[in-house]
Amino acid sequence: MLFDQITIVGVGLIGGSVGLAAKSRGVVGRVVGVDRNTDAIARVLAGAALDDYRTDLAEGVAGSGLVVVCTPVDRIAEVIIAAAQYVKPGTLFTDAGSTKAAIVAAVRGNLPQGVEYVPAHPLAGSEKSGSGFSCADLFVNRVTAVIMSPFGANWERTLAVGRFWEALGSRVVLMNAEEHDRTLAFTSHLPHAVASAVAGVTQSDWLRLTAGGFRDVTRVAAGDPELWAAIFAANKDSVLSALSTFTQRLQEFRSLLETGDHAGLVQWLTEGKQVRDALGT
Amino acid sequence: MLFDQITIVGVGLIGGSVGLAAKSRGVVGRVVGVDRNTDAIARVLAGAALDDYRTDLAEGVAGSGLVVVCTPVDRIAEVIIAAAQYVKPGTLFTDAGSTKAAIVAAVRGNLPQGVEYVPAHPLAGSEKSGSGFSCADLFVNRVTAVIMSPFGANWERTLAVGRFWEALGSRVVLMNAEEHDRTLAFTSHLPHAVASAVAGVTQSDWLRLTAGGFRDVTRVAAGDPELWAAIFAANKDSVLSALSTFTQRLQEFRSLLETGDHAGLVQWLTEGKQVRDALGT
Numbered sequence: 001m002l003f004d005q006i007t008i009v010g011v012g013l014i015g016g017s018v019g020l021a022a023k024s025r026g027v028v029g030r031v032v033g034v035d036r037n038t039d040a041i042a043r044v045l046a047g048a049a050l051d052d053y054r055t056d057l058a059e060g061v062a063g064s065g066l067v068v069v070c071t072p073v074d075r076i077a078e079v080i081i082a083a084a085q086y087v088k089p090g091t092l093f094t095d096a097g098s099t100k101a102a103i104v105a106a107v108r109g110n111l112p113q114g115v116e117y118v119p120a121h122p123l124a125g126s127e128k129s130g131s132g133f134s135c136a137d138l139f140v141n142r143v144t145a146v147i148m149s150p151f152g153a154n155w156e157r158t159l160a161v162g163r164f165w166e167a168l169g170s171r172v173v174l175m176n177a178e179e180h181d182r183t184l185a186f187t188s189h190l191p192h193a194v195a196s197a198v199a200g201v202t203q204s205d206w207l208r209l210t211a212g213g214f215r216d217v218t219r220v221a222a223g224d225p226e227l228w229a230a231i232f233a234a235n236k237d238s239v240l241s242a243l244s245t246f247t248q249r250l251q252e253f254r255s256l257l258e259t260g261d262h263a264g265l266v267q268w269l270t271e272g273k274q275v276r277d278a279l280g281t
Numbered sequence: 282m283l284f285d286q287i288t289i290v291g292v293g294l295i296g297g298s299v300g301l302a303a304k305s306r307g308v309v310g311r312v313v314g315v316d317r318n319t320d321a322i323a324r325v326l327a328g329a330a331l332d333d334y335r336t337d338l339a340e341g342v343a344g345s346g347l348v349v350v351c352t353p354v355d356r357i358a359e360v361i362i363a364a365a366q367y368v369k370p371g372t373l374f375t376d377a378g379s380t381k382a383a384i385v386a387a388v389r390g391n392l393p394q395g396v397e398y399v400p401a402h403p404l405a406g407s408e409k410s411g412s413g414f415s416c417a418d419l420f421v422n423r424v425t426a427v428i429m430s431p432f433g434a435n436w437e438r439t440l441a442v443g444r445f446w447e448a449l450g451s452r453v454v455l456m457n458a459e460e461h462d463r464t465l466a467f468t469s470h471l472p473h474a475v476a477s478a479v480a481g482v483t484q485s486d487w488l489r490l491t492a493g494g495f496r497d498v499t500r501v502a503a504g505d506p507e508l509w510a511a512i513f514a515a516n517k518d519s520v521l522s523a524l525s526t527f528t529q530r531l532q533e534f535r536s537l538l539e540t541g542d543h544a545g546l547v548q549w550l551t552e553g554k555q556v557r558d559a560l561g562t
Binding site for chain 2: 123124125126142143145173180183184186187188190191192193194195196197198199200201202203204206207208209210211212213214215216217218219220221222223225226228229230232233236239240242243245246247249250253254257258260262265266267268269270271272273275276277278279
């Protein structure tokens with residue numbers, strides 16, 4: 001057991017899954033959930049993810065050794081700063097936000113002595129949202145990026161948070177916030193924008209003429225628009241930069257097609273295939 | 282049984298699956314395969330998709346009531362025109378090409394009296410290629426677009442070909458070639474180009490930081506570059522037009538993100554979500 005008690009703030013798909021995984025794997029003794037939506041909490045509680053729940057943040061975090069913030073990205077920093085007033089010395093904070101640099105910057109300098117925030121991003125999720133889709137195995141064989149603080153990371157505390165995410169089944173990768181955000185702009189945020197754009201230019205009476213390709217390319221477009229708008233905003237510069245690189249790549253495709261350059265088109269497609277083949281099925 | 286004997290020209294994933302489906306469902310008495318690649322044929326023959334095979338087109342099509350051309354799109358028209366010299370009067374041709382208008386135009390006026398080509402496109406396939414991936418159920422619950430000839434379609438013959446694709450398990454949709462190509466540019470060809478472009482701008486050491494979203498968005502990028510270069514070329518104008526519409530849509534995303542228009546971004550994402558939700562999981 002790594003912690004006697006943890007608190008999960010924001011009990012949706014990710015928060016509910018953290019609770020289920022932590023309980024079912026014996027990682028923690030007790031799980032307290034905090035959410036404004038009591039219906040969501042009730043569902044997760046019934047699913048054995050939580051031992052107790054509160055709608056009040058101060059009550060919810062009291063006595064926990066680890067607070068896992070699983071709210072939308074645009075609320076993570078304010079939740080950490082607010083909750084930090086109510087925790088005991090030595091309490092650790094981590095989170096599951098899809099972007100990191102903006103949150104790190106907002107939290108920096110705003111925590112009491114002895115309270116540490118070790119940012120994390122478990123690369124797991126679904127186009128579904130809500131605690132009803134929680135799953136104890138959500139993190140198994142997934143990567144969790146654990147962020148090294150640029151302002152003097154405490155080794156023991158970073159290790160403790162890394163071990164927590166590892167104990168939920170994920171593989172931990174240590175990186176800094178900026179590298180994380182630049183990379184995720186390409187591997188997650190750009191693909192989401194592109195999937196949504198493909199769906200957005202598709203007329204509904206064309207849907208009967210779709211097959212597996214369209215279905216897969218657009219799957220993530222079913223994700224929660226509010227959550228994703230916040231993610232894009234929190235990683236604005238890197239997303240805009242990835243978008244420029246992508247647009248330029250697509251412009252190469254256009255030129256090759258316009259000029260009828262068959263060999264060039266085959267080469268262009270082969271470069272994409274090589275990357276995808278390296279990922280495996 | 283709809284035909285005593287059919288010939289499949291081009292025994293890859295699609296051709297092999299046509300043979301397996303036709304035999305296993307009792308749709309035809311006998312299946313002859315024609316391919317230049319004798320290895321591919323041998324594998325499919327062993328898999329019960331073919332009764333006989335030839336590397337010579339004239340020998341392969343002799344005596345068949347239906348010839349199903351499953352070659353890459355850039356070879357379909359020439360195969361049909363060449364084979365038409367060797368078939369008996371009343372023989373029907375169909376195909377499985379992903380584009381239709383260019384093939385219809387090339388074949389038009391080049392068939393002997395009494396021989397009819399009823400173009401088709403079963404919306405089934407895989408990023409895998411080769412007869413080794415053939416599957417008897419490939420067409421089940423998929424749509425097959427059957428093209429109405431703009432120059433006086435013969436009702437009985439269109440019906441016979443439609444019934445063949447239906448008998449393999451697919452649902453038939455009748456449409457004209459231009460409508461087919463314009464729609465597929467959005468529902469298949471654009472998604473493929475976009476998937477390949479996303480993969481193409483991804484550095485290989487970023488792949489460990491990918492999750493299900495990236496995996497799905499880029500899956501089709503693993504497809505055969507030669508096959509896809511031919512598809513894009515055969516539907517060039519419609520693909521370029523779809524690409525312009527897509528680029529404009531993505532430009533809207535960029536503007537909304539740049540100006541920090543949260544409500545606009547949520548609305549933009551919601552429009553894509555509505556289309557994807559309408560498709561179902």
